[in-house]
Amino acid sequence: DWLRVRSLHRTGRFDEALTESEALLATPAGRTLASELHALRGRIFQEQKRDCERTLREFVALVGEPGPRGDDAVLRRAECLETLGLTSHAARPYEQYLARPDARRDRQARSRLSKLRE
Secondary structure (H helix, E strand, O other), rough: OHHHHHHHHHOOOHHHHHHHHHHHHOHHHHHHHHHHHHHHHHHHHHHHHHOOOHHHHHOOOOOOHEEEEHHHHHHHHHHHHHHOHHHHHHHHHHHHHHHHOOOOOOHHHHHHHHHHHH
């Protein structure tokens, strides 16, 4: 099922990937893959659907996730809050991102945080 969801995503069948991933999340196997599924769903909502409200819901599920997936979720969450005009709420996730040990896009996060504080 996970491979099917990934295949749907890779072939640009985003609505089907979202539907299949939602169904998979409701299963024991899906709960095991929850972080991967929420990350994929969040990227679809942000990049393809341009729906930051739904993006935020997916990335909130990844709060505290270690490693690159968690880093990406924190940064994308900050970007969406900023996109939605919630700039006072966006600063904290940028700060959280910069506090992470291997924040790869720290220059971008510092720049955005600096602009929010102007």
